[in-house]
Amino acid sequence: MYIRITKNSRGEAYYHLVESFRRDGKVRQRVLLSLGRVEEGKLQKLAEAVNKHLDRVTALNLASSIDISQAYLYGPLLLLQHMADQLGISNVLSGIAQKHDRLQFKFERAVFSMVVSRFMEPISKLGLWDRMLDRFYPGLFDNEIELHHFYRSLDLLSTHKEDIEKQLFYYGKDLFNVQVDVVLYDLTTLRFESTRTDLGDLPRFGYSKERRSDCTQVVLGLLTDTEGIPLGFEVHPGNTFEGKTLEGMVRKLRKKFTVNRFIFVADRGLFSTENLKYLRKDCGEFIVGFKIGTSKKIIRDEFYDIDRFSFVNDELAWYETQKDEDRYIVTWSKSRAERDHKAREEILDKIRIKLSRKNVTVKDFVSNTNYKKYVCISSNNKPAINHQAIEKERKKDGFFGIITNVKKEAMSAAHIISEYKQLWRIEDAFGELKGTFKTRPVFHWTDDRIIGHIMVCFLAYLCEAHLTKNLRAKAELLNSKAIEKDCIKPRPLTSVQGLKELNQVFAIPIKMRNQTIWVRTDIPENAMKLLNAISIKIPPKILKKEEM
Structure with a gap:
């Protein structure tokens, strides 16, 4: 920068603060400030003024030369790259790529970007390639991925599914001290926005837990440990009966993870003699909820006899008995009793409103299972509230049953109950998979692409589950x-x-x-x-x- 004297058409001289800069290889000048008319002794004053306001001049000059064109996604990339490295995801995916010599793209990067998308904005593979990929910070992500690379990656994830689960399970663990005794297991359904069943063996019509009988679906079985860390998953055709998913499960898991002992924990939706037979067949141990009302009357009366129970305190009691080779543990809690009572009263209130209407018929109730239970036909052939049924249900308030073949020496009743209560973690996992990561609706149609898509969501949830575990350990509180x-x-x-x-x-x-x-x-x-x-x-x- 320097001061230049210029004259106007009238011959009057002025001071200007000028800066030289280079454009197209040529040196040019630009005026930064006009400093007023030339007067005797003014140059010294100008020098002092310029020095005083030099920061302002520099700032003005800097502002005129700054160009900010775009903001790139950085935070999630930083965190998820760290998680992928720590959990062995990067290592496992790189190993798969090395097995395919002719692979012409960065498989690990393609999968990583799909996992990132599940966290940031769970959009389609086309949407990821078209709208998001170019916004990844180049310092953490070298974007050389084409749309077809995503679909090819899904095929590879499906092909290597068993390998991926096994390697992630063992990554960073002492192979001689792997302890995963208790495994939580549950099922859900994932729908397609489609009615086609001719493109693969998996999309089928079946019982939908989302009450979407108009769509094809798959049945997803998920396995986690008691901290909610996912271990693996199985995808079954949409018309698969829940119990069938347990067939050969113990044998398959022992082969995959080479761990001798697995105790399956599942909710009462999977309870049936046939289902337990599948588990017993391979010497599997189980802790499964069961519906007390479906047991034999002589046993049922015993389970509802509160005088047989041992009270932990005024609000919690339990009773245990042995039937053949299985232990039956029944609990009663005051909070569950209050919850059962409230749920029933809400149903009864709706029934009373319906009954108060004119021309109400039995048909208004038969299609609803909850209503049908508490409605009977009165002497004048009109629907009425069934007070006997209400009293029968009231006696069941607060009771819950668990059946297990785990020996007493291995696990006490209190321990069994504690392990069963961990099932909320797998329900939470389904909530994350369906909600946060938008696993469904599925927009892929071939079996390999479907399994590959679910594997991407599985990897995303694996990262999220470990993040949750670390936050719990640190007892971090929300700032709000x-x-x-x-x-x-x-x-x-x-x-x-x-x-x-x-x-x-x-x-x-x-x-x-x-x-x-x-x-x-x-x-x-x-x-x-x-x-x-x-x-x-x-x-x-x-x-x-x-x-x-």
Whole structure:
């Protein structure tokens, strides 16, 4: 910068602060500030003024040369790359790629980008390629992926499904000390926005847990440990009976994981003599909920006899008995009794409203299982409330049954009950898979693509489950304005809440003169807690500099 004197058409001289710059290989000048008319002694004053306001001049000059064109996704990439490395996902996927010499694309990167998409915005593979991929921060993701690479990756994930589950299970573990005694198991259905059944063996019409009988579906069986960490999954045709999914399950798991002892924990939806037979066949142990009302009357009366129960306190009691080779454990709790009573009263209130209408008929109730239970035909051939049925159901309030073949020496009744209560974790897993990661509706039609898509969601949930586990261990609390203002009570920070804030962390390229400076935006407090929970080193504000 320098001061230049220029004259106007009237011959009056003026001072200007001028800067030289280069454009198209030629040196040019530009006026930064007009400093007024030339007067005796003014030059010294101008020098002092320029020095005083030099920061302002520099800022003005800098602002005129900055170019910010786009913000790139950074936060989720940083976290999920760390998780993929720590959990062995990157290692396993790279190993698969090495087995396919003719693979002409980066398989591990293609799968990683699909996993990232499940966290950020669960969109189609086409949407990911068209709208999201170019927004990934180049410093963490080298984007050389085409649309067909995603579909080819799904095929490979399906082909190597068993290998992936096995290697992830053992990654980082002491092979001589692998302990996964208790396995949680449950089933759900995943629908397609389609009615076609001719493109594969999996999409079929069947009993839908989503009450969508108009769509084809698959049956998904998920296995987790007692902390909610997923171990594996099985995909069955949509018309598969739930119990059939257990056939050969113990044998298959022992072969895959080479662990001698598995105790299956499943809810009462899987309870039947036939289902338990499949588990016993391979010397499998189980803890399964059962419906007390379906047992033989002499046994049922025993289970509902509260005088036989041992009370832990005024609100909890339990009773255990042995029948043949199985143990039956029945619990009663005051909170469950209140919940059962409330649920029944809500149904009865709806029935009373219906009965109060004119021209009500039996047909108004027969299609609803809950209504039908509490309605009978009165002496005048009109529907009425069945008070005997209500009294019968009232006696069942608060009771819940568990059947197990685990020996007393191996596990006490209290321990059995505790393990069964962990089933909420697998219900939570289904909620995450269907909600956060949008596993359904499925928009793939061939069997390999369907399994590959579910594997992507499985890998995403594996990362989320470990994030949740680490947050629990750190006992991190949610930072929220609503909590600060006492609108809501303090509560634990969830991985989903932390990731939501992490999605707001971008990498921004700032082009200045002859270089590009990549800077990251600030990391919100909850996102910072999430990064700290898994020991990620916080990156500097300036990520890197590139010469243009």
